[in-house]
Amino acid sequence: MAASATREKIVSSADQLFYERGFEVTSFADVAEMVGISRGNFYYHFKTKDEILDAVIARRIKDRDEMLGRWIDGDQTPKQSVASFIRILEMNNKKIRSSGCPVGTLFSELAKLNHPGRPAARGLFDLFRVWLRRRFEEMGRHRDADALAMHILARSQGAATLANAYPDEPFLETEVAQMLAWLDAVADQQDQTQQDT
Amino acid sequence: MAASATREKIVSSADQLFYERGFEVTSFADVAEMVGISRGNFYYHFKTKDEILDAVIARRIKDRDEMLGRWIDGDQTPKQSVASFIRILEMNNKKIRSSGCPVGTLFSELAKLNHPGRPAARGLFDLFRVWLRRRFEEMGRHRDADALAMHILARSQGAATLANAYPDEPFLETEVAQMLAWLDAVADQQDQTQQDT
DNA sequence: GTGATTCTAGGTCATTTGTCCTAATTTTGG
DNA sequence: CCAAAATTAGGACAAATGACCTAGAATCAC
Numbered sequence: 001m002a003a004s005a006t007r008e009k010i011v012s013s014a015d016q017l018f019y020e021r022g023f024e025v026t027s028f029a030d031v032a033e034m035v036g037i038s039r040g041n042f043y044y045h046f047k048t049k050d051e052i053l054d055a056v057i058a059r060r061i062k063d064r065d066e067m068l069g070r071w072i073d074g075d076q077t078p079k080q081s082v083a084s085f086i087r088i089l090e091m092n093n094k095k096i097r098s099s100g101c102p103v104g105t106l107f108s109e110l111a112k113l114n115h116p117g118r119p120a121a122r123g124l125f126d127l128f129r130v131w132l133r134r135r136f137e138e139m140g141r142h143r144d145a146d147a148l149a150m151h152i153l154a155r156s157q158g159a160a161t162l163a164n165a166y167p168d169e170p171f172l173e174t175e176v177a178q179m180l181a182w183l184d185a186v187a188d189q190q191d192q193t194q195q196d197t
Numbered sequence: 198m199a200a201s202a203t204r205e206k207i208v209s210s211a212d213q214l215f216y217e218r219g220f221e222v223t224s225f226a227d228v229a230e231m232v233g234i235s236r237g238n239f240y241y242h243f244k245t246k247d248e249i250l251d252a253v254i255a256r257r258i259k260d261r262d263e264m265l266g267r268w269i270d271g272d273q274t275p276k277q278s279v280a281s282f283i284r285i286l287e288m289n290n291k292k293i294r295s296s297g298c299p300v301g302t303l304f305s306e307l308a309k310l311n312h313p314g315r316p317a318a319r320g321l322f323d324l325f326r327v328w329l330r331r332r333f334e335e336m337g338r339h340r341d342a343d344a345l346a347m348h349i350l351a352r353s354q355g356a357a358t359l360a361n362a363y364p365d366e367p368f369l370e371t372e373v374a375q376m377l378a379w380l381d382a383v384a385d386q387q388d389q390t391q392q393d394t
Numbered sequence: 395g396t397g398a399t400t401c402t403a404g405g406t407c408a409t410t411t412g413t414c415c416t417a418a419t420t421t422t423g424g
Numbered sequence: 425c426c427a428a429a430a431t432t433a434g435g436a437c438a439a440a441t442g443a444c445c446t447a448g449a450a451t452c453a454c
Contacts, residue, residue: 002421003431022309025221027411038433040415045431049412100305104358108302111295111361112219125362150359150368151375158355161301162347164308165322171347178348199451203401224441237445238402246442 007045009035011055018056019095019102023109050117057120060102061127068131078138079187085132086152086179089159089172097167101160103128128153139187148186155179204242206232208252215253216292216299220306247314254317257299258324265328275335276384282329283349283376286356286369294364298357300325325350336384345383352376 013034017026028049032042046052071084089096099105107121132149141148159175210231214223225246229239243249268281286293296302304318329346338345356372 006431020309022221022306024219025310028413029410039412040434041432043412043414047413099309104362105305105309107362108297108305108358109219111297112217112302113222122362125359147371150363151372154355154359154368154372155352156355157358158351158353161305161354161358162322162351165301165304165319166347171351174344175348175351199401225443226441235403236442237404240442240444241401244443 003045006035006037006041007055010037010042010045011052011059014052015056015059018053018106020099023053023106023115024113050115053115053117054120057106057117057124061124064124064127068127072135078135079183082132082135082152082183083180085128086156086176086183089156089163089176093163093172096160096172097163100164101157104157104160125153136186141186152179152182155182203232203234203238204252207234207239207242207249208256211249212253212256215250215303217296220250220303220312221310247312250312250314251317254303254314254321258321261321261324265324269332275332276380279329279332279349279380280377282325283353283373283380286353286360286373290360290369293357293369294360297361298354301354301357322350333383338383349376349379352379 010031014026014031017030017034021030028039028042031052032039035042046055068085071081076084095102103121103124107118107125109115110118110121129146129149132152133145136145136148155175156179159172159179163172163175207228211223211228214227214231218227225236225239228249229236232239243252265282268278273281292299300318300321304315304322306312307315307318326343326346329349330342333342333345352372353376356369356376360369360372
């Protein structure tokens with residue numbers, strides 16, 4: 001098989017295992033078994049475990065970046081774009097209930113491990129943060145765009161954590177509705193400000 | 198030394214290490230070294246690693262339960278009590294920035310490990326949830342007390358996660374202020390409701 | 395004080411881990 | 425079709441892990 005195809009399989013399998021079981025707990029053998037290759041072959045593609053982590057993070061960033069790009073394509077208003085972000089929680093409902101947020105839980109683990117990959121993992125947060133900030137700026141919220149972005153990021157994280165803790169309750173749906181209501185209020189405030197000036 | 202004293206030292210050291218480094222990553226040797234006893238002695242007090250985890254969770258529950266109890270002692274209003282809860286984030290500012298929330302990160306890890314201690318760890322969430330629910334009920338919010346409790350729990354979790362990701366920014370302070378403002382609004386709504394009836 | 399109980403130290407054991415090596419196999423270029 | 429390059433398999437290795445055992449030291453009851 002072409003090396004690039006095997007490499008891609010390794011990274012996608014590692015991505016899934018890191019998410020479902022955690023980075024430290026997932027071994028070379030686990031990933032190799034899931035891909036269906038030998039541990040020796042594995043080493044041909046990745047010299048160290050940290051290299052796989054880098055590749056997984058890069059893959060997640062690329063994936064999310066493309067997703068965010070799709071949400072500003074076409075004629076969507078900034079508010080509609082932010083609403084799409086909020087609905088990630090619903091979209092990934094099942095996964096979040098069983099494993100939490102892929103961004104938040106990975107960072108938490110790397111923080112505890114004092115792992116050198118921490119800044120790269122923070123890059124995932126930055127991606128969403130900057131994208132959200134831009135949307136709020138487009139809504140006219142130049143002064144507090146970053147604070148609004150951080151606020152909604154935090155609420156998403158909290159919702160994911162509690163949905164993970166209480167997977168049998170319809171908490172995620174309730175929280176998404178409240179966040180969308182919050183978004184409505186923010187957009188209305190913006191309208192008022194425009195009327196004032 | 199009395200067995201109970203050694204045991205207590207083990208549990209408190211394990212508590213700290215599980216919080217700062219994670220449960221799975223912390224070894225018997227790590228805890229024993231921190232306590233200053235031999236690994237063999239360790240086994241006299243705890244047969245398995247899961248037993249230590251149970252003891253750590255029980256310790257955290259006891260600790261938080263006493264803390265919550267102090268916050269309803271005396272003549273504090275329910276609103277003041279909830280405000281005390283919100284200010285945990287400020288109180289543990291430093292620790293949260295470096296290791297996140299002790300409740301949320303432990304549960305996340307156990308969830309990924311599919312660890313049998315998961316329900317016990319959820320008990321920590323339950324403790325706060327029920328306590329907060331009671332406070333909102335005392336504020337007259339009988340209908341949505343649980344939803345309000347879950348909401349503020351989620352926001353605390355989210356704030357802790359982002360503060361961990363961005364430890365150099367004054368995010369926690371901002372978020373606490375917003376949560377206190379939210380609490381004001383909730384209390385006001387309650388006052389209005391009382392006026393209506 | 396002495397015998398019994400509680401506590402501690404240090405070691406063993408099989409298993410798993412990340413890392414690394416080498417030989418075989420597959421694919422590719424001319 | 426064949427040599428060179430790319431890819432793979434399988435094993436070796438030291439270190440670390442959770443679990444377990446036994447003998448000695450400290451403490452207590454009487």
